[in-house]
Amino acid sequence: MRVLGIETSSLRGSVALVEGARVVATAHHEEPHRHGERLLPLLDGLLADRGWSRSSLDRIGVGVGPGSFTGLRVGIALATGLSLGLGVPLVGVGSLQALAARHPASDPRLRVVVRDARRNEHFVAVYDVDGSERAEPQAVPQALTPERVRTLVGDEPFVVLGTLLPDLPCADDEPSRGPDAEAVARLAAHLAPDAHPALPHYVRGPNAIRPHLPPSPLALPRT
Amino acid sequence: MRVLGIETSCDETAAAVILGDRVLSDVVHSQVRLHAEYGGVVPELASRDHLRNVRPVIEQALAEAETRLEELDAIAVTCRPGLSGALLVGVQVAQGLAWAAHKPLVGVDHLVGHLLSVFLRFEEAAAPEPVSYPYLGLLASGGHTALYRVDGPLPEQIEELGATRDDAAGEAYDKVAKLLGLGYPGGPVIDRLAREGNPEGIPLSAPMQRRDSLEFSFSGLKTNVMRWVGEHGLPGNDQTLRDLCATFQRRVVDSLMNKALAAAAREGLGTIVLAGGVAANSELRQRGSRLAEARGVRLVVPSLRACTDNAAMIAFAGAARAARGADDSGQLEMSPHTILPRKTRKGRGARSDGQPRSQ
Numbered sequence: 001m002r003v004l005g006i007e008t009s010s011l012r013g014s015v016a017l018v019e020g021a022r023v024v025a026t027a028h029h030e031e032p033h034r035h036g037e038r039l040l041p042l043l044d045g046l047l048a049d050r051g052w053s054r055s056s057l058d059r060i061g062v063g064v065g066p067g068s069f070t071g072l073r074v075g076i077a078l079a080t081g082l083s084l085g086l087g088v089p090l091v092g093v094g095s096l097q098a099l100a101a102r103h104p105a106s107d108p109r110l111r112v113v114v115r116d117a118r119r120n121e122h123f124v125a126v127y128d129v130d131g132s133e134r135a136e137p138q139a140v141p142q143a144l145t146p147e148r149v150r151t152l153v154g155d156e157p158f159v160v161l162g163t164l165l166p167d168l169p170c171a172d173d174e175p176s177r178g179p180d181a182e183a184v185a186r187l188a189a190h191l192a193p194d195a196h197p198a199l200p201h202y203v204r205g206p207n208a209i210r211p212h213l214p215p216s217p218l219a220l221p222r223t
Numbered sequence: 224m225r226v227l228g229i230e231t232s233c234d235e236t237a238a239a240v241i242l243g244d245r246v247l248s249d250v251v252h253s254q255v256r257l258h259a260e261y262g263g264v265v266p267e268l269a270s271r272d273h274l275r276n277v278r279p280v281i282e283q284a285l286a287e288a289e290t291r292l293e294e295l296d297a298i299a300v301t302c303r304p305g306l307s308g309a310l311l312v313g314v315q316v317a318q319g320l321a322w323a324a325h326k327p328l329v330g331v332d333h334l335v336g337h338l339l340s341v342f343l344r345f346e347e348a349a350a351p352e353p354v355s356y357p358y359l360g361l362l363a364s365g366g367h368t369a370l371y372r373v374d375g376p377l378p379e380q381i382e383e384l385g386a387t388r389d390d391a392a393g394e395a396y397d398k399v400a401k402l403l404g405l406g407y408p409g410g411p412v413i414d415r416l417a418r419e420g421n422p423e424g425i426p427l428s429a430p431m432q433r434r435d436s437l438e439f440s441f442s443g444l445k446t447n448v449m450r451w452v453g454e455h456g457l458p459g460n461d462q463t464l465r466d467l468c469a470t471f472q473r474r475v476v477d478s479l480m481n482k483a484l485a486a487a488a489r490e491g492l493g494t495i496v497l498a499g500g501v502a503a504n505s506e507l508r509q510r511g512s513r514l515a516e517a518r519g520v521r522l523v524v525p526s527l528r529a530c531t532d533n534a535a536m537i538a539f540a541g542a543a544r545a546a547r548g549a550d551d552s553g554q555l556e557m558s559p560h561t562i563l564p565r566k567t568r569k570g571r572g573a574r575s576d577g578q579p580r581s582q
Contacts, residue, residue: 036315040322041553054323069267070308073274077312080278081319085292200274206267213262214404218412220460 001058004043004082005185008035008075009067009095009178010115015043016181017050018189025050026182035074057086061188063179064092066123066137066203067115076198083198091188092198096137098183099162100127103171110134110158112149114165115178116142122163123203126152131187139203144168224296224546227320228538229281231273231313232305232333233366234264237534238281240288240295241542246345246535247288249528252276259407263397270308277316284534292324299541301534302330302551303558304366310557318555327550329541332562335378336536337362337498338371340529343539348526356380358523359492361483363507364499365393365408368439368479370486371563373496376543378562384486385437386567392475392501395441399448399471403457403464413468414504422473424466425451430478437486438567444474476507480514487520496523502530 005016013035014028027042029035047054062079065072076092083090100111108129117123120142126135135152146167149158160170162178225247230237234254240247254272258264285292300317302310314330321328338360341351360371360381369386390398393410400409405416427447431440448471458464483495495515501507508524515522529536 036311036318036557040318054325069270070311073270073308073312074315077274077277077315078319081316081321082323083319084278084281084316085320085323200271202271206265206271208261208265208268210260211262213260213401213406214457216404216406217458217460217464218405223459223461 001189002052002056003059003061003185003189004057005061005181005188006039006075006079007063007095007098007179007181007184008039008071009063009065010071012178012180013039013071013075014181015039015046016185017046017052018182018185023182023186026180028180035071036078039075039078055086057088059089059091059188061091061093061184062198063095063098063181063184064198065095065201066117066139067095069200069202072200076200079198089193090198091191091193092196093184093187093191094125094137094201095179096123096125096162097127097131097133098179098187101131101183101187102180103159103161105129107159110153110156112153112158112160114144114160114163116163124152126158137201137203224542225290225294226297226299226538226542226545227281227284227295228331228534228536228541229277229298229300229313229317230333230532230534230537231277231309232301233309233532234258234269235532236273236276236280237532238284239533239535239538240284240290241343241535241538244342244344244539246343247290248284249345249533249535250280250284250287251533252280255408262401262407264306266306266308269306270312273309273312277312281316292320292326295324295326297327297329297541297545299329299331299538299545301333301336301537302555303332304561305333305559307557307559314555314557321552327545328552328555329544329549330551330555331537331540331544332378333537334362334367334561334563335381336540337364338373338381338496339376339540339543340498340533340536341496341523341525343529343535345526345528345535348528351525352523354494354496354523357492358494358496359483359487359490360496360498361479362498363392363479363501365397366391367499368392368441368501369567370437370483372490372492376540377547381563383563383566384490385439385482386565387439387441388567388569389440389442390445392439392441392479393499395445395475396501398445402449402452403467410501410504413472414506416465416468417472417506420462420465420467420469422469425470427451427470427474429474434485437482439478439482441475444471472504472506476504476510479507480511484515484518484520494521494523497525498530500531503527
């Protein structure tokens with residue numbers, strides 16, 4: 001099965017082609033606010049390099065966050081159009097889960113994935129070594145103490161991925177790299193599309209405040 | 224040409240398939256109820272809702288038109304003007320769809336779509352009156368109010384003659400309705416109450432009466448209503464409320480029609496075409512026709528379906544560009560602003576006698 005992965009939850013946007021267990025090709029860009037313009041040309045380049053046709057793709061996986069609201073919408077909307085146009089299934093993959101999946105399977109510790117969420121908060125989620133979710137993505141205050149992490153993982157040994165935090169065991173992979181399309185595509189190959197729709201995992205509400213509107217005169221009897 | 228149109232510029236997620244001027248399907252998912260409790264469109268809520276609904280809306284439009292993607296000649300999408308976060312949903316879906324299906328992609332200016340909606344043949348509506356270029360377009364909606372000389376279906380054939388300096392007409396309706404506690408959107412409820420009121424019942428002054436200016440202003444009229452309410456108190460469910468709505472509406476309709484008739488006379492145009500959500504207003508449709516007739520001008524009033532936001536008009540405007548070989552694949556630019564050059568400068572300050580500013 002040929003899977004196209006798309007990941008746009010952070011400033012870094014990436015696309016990847018995966019066939020079976022093999023990562024065939026990946027490309028990324030780091031130009032701010034340009035996911036919408038950069039992704040399709042990157043994808044065109046990958047397909048041309050490998051001699052794959054557009055219609056040879058069997059499935060699309062897209063990172064659904066949490067992350068930048070606009071970034072997520074660009075990636076998911078593009079993936080939706082591609083899925084509709086190619087007539088292939090679309091699978092939503094958690095962006096933090098994709099980040100956890102990059103960690104070597106030989107490490108038996110729980111994966112605590114931490115990403116900057118702006119507004120002095122972090123997005124945090126916890127995964128088992130086999131990738132199953134222990135604690136769903138949530139936004140927590142940026143001062144992430146060992147005690148706070150312990151409330152999520154209990155007494156089990158853990159490793160922090162995605163961000164370097166003081167006083168915590170952090171994996172020494174490129175923490176700034178963020179989630180990428182390669183892991184999204186690999187995970188998408190094994191997830192059921194119906195159970196994993198491509199809907200953004202915002203975690204946060206829309207932050208819209210209901211105004212105090214005057215009561216309607218039409219609610220009163222006519223005088 | 225058979226064209227799929229996609230529209231997500233504000234608070235309607237819409238998709239439609241047209242064949243020539245025939246509307247084969249016209250699907251609109253409105254977000255009005257979602258925004259009502261906030262008293263206006265909340266951009267973040269709009270973006271979220273577009274993303275949830277865009278796929279089923281497109282699938283429904285294709286199914287109702289009994290059209291397969293392979294049969295399309297082009298895909299058209301609104302790429303300006305509008306809310307950035309809302310526009311990008313439609314634009315990205317359209318880009319992915321066009322790329323995957325190997326179809327030309329054309330970007331459409333939402334305002335051009337409105338100005339051409341008079342040509343659309345909707346299934347359930349009466350056949351449109353025959354209209355030929357050139358005509359004067361009076362576009363009035365919640366976001367835009369302007370007069371255009373329309374010489375053809377392409378953006379470069381459409382010229383703005385004058386626009387509002389501040390609030391759009393529909394925006395004034397929404398703000399007055401909010402002030403009076405009538406909820407959002409304001410147009411339909413004020414229109415309904417106005418029918419039972421005296422249109423000269425409340426002393427509100429007419430905006431921008433200078434005969435030589437083709438510009439509108441509705442913020443003063445809105446303030447006028449606010450001041451009146453400040454002096455006399457909020458009306459209850461009574462005749463005063465109806466008189467206030469009727470007078471406000473009369474001032475808006477007369478301002479729109481006076482300027483449109485002046486523009487038509489100046490340009491030597493015998494036809495005025497209504498467009499935009501405010502064109503659904505019953506007084507504008509009826510009184511407007513009488514005022515135009517008295518001046519020997521024909522007022523063309525499109526069906527209600529054609530006036531409000533829809534994707535059929537986007538498909539139609541896109542078809543005109545696609546038929547001339549346009550393809551924006553890989554270079555589609557979004558913008559919150561219209562592509563039509565603006566003559567009227569928005570905001571405060573002196574104008575140099577109606578001439579466009581050089582900077």
